[in-house]
Amino acid sequence: MFQQLPSLNAIKAFESAARLNSFKDAANELNVTPTAISHQIRTLEDSLKIRLFERKTRAVTLTKEGELLAASANQSLQDLLSTINQLKGSPRTLTISTTNSFAAMWLVPNLAGFQQQHPGIDIQIRAEESLIDMEHDRRVDMAIRYGEPPKQLETKALIHQPLIQESIGFFATPDYWKKHSKNTSEAVFFCTQWKNSKLPNLGIEETIKSIVEDTQPNIRYFHDENLTAQAALSGQGIAIISHLAVENSIKNGWLTQGTDKMATPITGLHYYLVIPKRIQTNQAAIRFKKWLQSTLAKNKPVN
Template sequence: MFQQLPSLNAIKAFESAARLNSFKDAANELNVTPTAISHQIRALEDSLKVRLFERKTRAVTLTTEGKLLAASANQSLQDLLSTVSQLKGSSSTLTISTTSSFAAMWLVPNLADFQQQYPGIDIQIRAEETLIDMEHDRRVDMAIRYGEPPKQREIKALTHQPLVQESLGFFATPEYWEKHRKNLSDVVFFCTQWKNPNLPNLGLEETIKSIVVDSRPNIRYFDDENLTAQAALSGQGIAIISQLAVENSIKNGWLTQGTDKMSKSITGLHYYLVIPKRVQTSQAAIHFKEWLQLTLAKVSP
């Protein structure tokens, strides 16, 4: 019945190269040489008597026939992998991409709760600032991003699940608040300037100036929220930072929120979950999504 099907290795090589648009990247993913990938795909084309790729000097693109086979190969291999994992009784693994600050300051400190509830699901975290091509890069299963979720119709292959809208506040050590409670003229403020230029300005400088009216405020910047928090934790000043980011520090009494004018909260942007179509029915992915929603709801303003 299946005698006419090509070898599984050839299908795997083709699917990887088609998804990544690169023989070299496919070789890295499958831990073989680019030459081996090229030979597998050439043999597949010869057996099918069709050209699957248009080969250019520094790039490869799928032909019409290649696109047809790529869609079928991806879905078939995904189904096969899911079934094999169930039969082996092996634990599910989810690779989550998110920013280094969110990973270090919220996700990792809270992850033990998820692992206790779902010991059979292994969570791997990729802390990175660059955006992942979630439609094609199967090395990442889900991504937690910051900003404004795109409209669903814009990317049909991806689901964007809003998680929480952050609230920023003024946080410092109890000792720093005590030292400067009567005089704000020599206070240092720390803010985060995001690396992503497309994120909107939250008007933090204007908020600070509305509080420190008698002098020019001393504002310093970091491009990583983790560094902003560390500056406050070391007693150097007041961080204007997400409540999510300092949740653990507040629980431990290391940082406290200001009073009076410094008690005001600033509405920030959203954290949202990006889920590729290939994992939307995965029980592991569903459990992780539900856990994120419930856990973040507990710290929502």
Template sequence: MFQNLPNLNAIRVFEAAARLNSFKDAADELNVTPTAISHQIRSLEDKLQTRLFERKTRSVSLTNEGKLLASSANESLRSLLSTINQLTVTPNTLTISTTNSFAAMWLVPNLEGFQQQHPNIKILIRAEESLIDIEHDSRVDMVIRYGKPPTGNLGVIPLIEDKIGFFATPEYWKKHTKTPSGSVFFSTKWKNTNLPNLGIEGHLKNTINTQELPELRYFDDENQTVQATLSGQGIGILSKLSVGMPLDNAWLTQGSNEMSKVFSGLYYYLVIPTRQQANSTALLFKAWLCNTLPKDQL
């Protein structure tokens, strides 16, 4: 019935090259040489008697026939992987991709709770700001993202709505509570330019009821914003989720009076690719996240 199908490894090689649009990147993903990739694809083209790629001096691009096969190959391999994941022994390693801030300020400090419940599961964390194609990048099992969760996708699970408030060291509050307009404020300018503007400057002006914006310094990483606030240099405009440990230890406190105001941010949400949605290890991690994240931040 399937005797006319090409070798499965050739299809796998072709799918990687088509998805990454590069023989070299496909070779890196599959841990082989670019020459081996080129040879496999040439053999596949000979078997099918059709050209799948247009070769250029420094790049390749799919032909119309290649695009047709790439779509079918990707869908078939994802379906096969999903079934294999259901049939085989539950993997004991999960690779999670998330932002630097969420990894450093919440996930790593709380991960020991998951490890105590599931000591045989190893969690690998990739902290990065760039978005990855989770459906096609098999090196990552799940991602935790910040922004507006897309609708209509069963693999997207909203986790928690972010709440933004004003935080500083107790010593800084003692000196500046009566004159917040004379304070230095810190905030974060996101590297991901696709995130909507939260209107930090407008919120700050409305909170302290002033026409002129107080001194507001931006960092491009929330970890830096937290550290500047912890050092007692000013008031951090921060997510309460990102300052959970400093608050628990009273290194930082939320402001009083007008400085006690909060405003909504975006969401942290989990994305589970199709190939992992029946994976019991992934489901255990999902359940732990949903149960551990605070339900009401402020």
């Protein structure tokens, strides 16, 4: 019945190269040489008697026939992988992509709780600011993102799961509060200026100006929330930062929240989970999602 089908290795090589638009990247993904990828694809083209790629000096692009085969190959391999995962009881390693600050300041400090519950599941964390193409990049299983979840929470290939809306507050060391809680005009404020220009303005600067009424406030900016927190932890000023980001520092008494006008939290954006449908039945993924949801629910900020 399937005698006329090309080899699975050839289909895998073609699908990877088509998805990544690169023989070299496909070779890295499949742990083979670019020459091997090129040979597999050439053999596939010869067997089908059609050209699948237009080969240029530094790039390859799909032909119309290649685009048609690529869509079918991708969907077929995803279906096959999902079934195999079910039969095997799911892979025991999950690769999670998230921002540098969320990884360093919340996920890593809390991950021991998950490992205690599920010692057989290995969690690998990819901390990065660039967005992963979750629909096609199989090097990542799930992503925790910051911003506003898409209005359409489910697409053909992805599920978007809202996790928690952050609450932003004013935090500093106890010693810094003693010196500046009453004289805010001399205080230094640290804010995070996100690299993603599409994120909405939360009006944090305006809130600071309404608190420091008599003078222009001294506001300094970082592009990483981790650095914002570190500046406050070193006693240099007041960080206007997510409760989630400083949760561990609050528990240890290193940072405390301000009082009076600086005690009112600012409503922030959301953290949400992106799950490819190809792993939605993966038991390791299901357990990680449930742990993430329950742990975030337990650690809501105390105002």
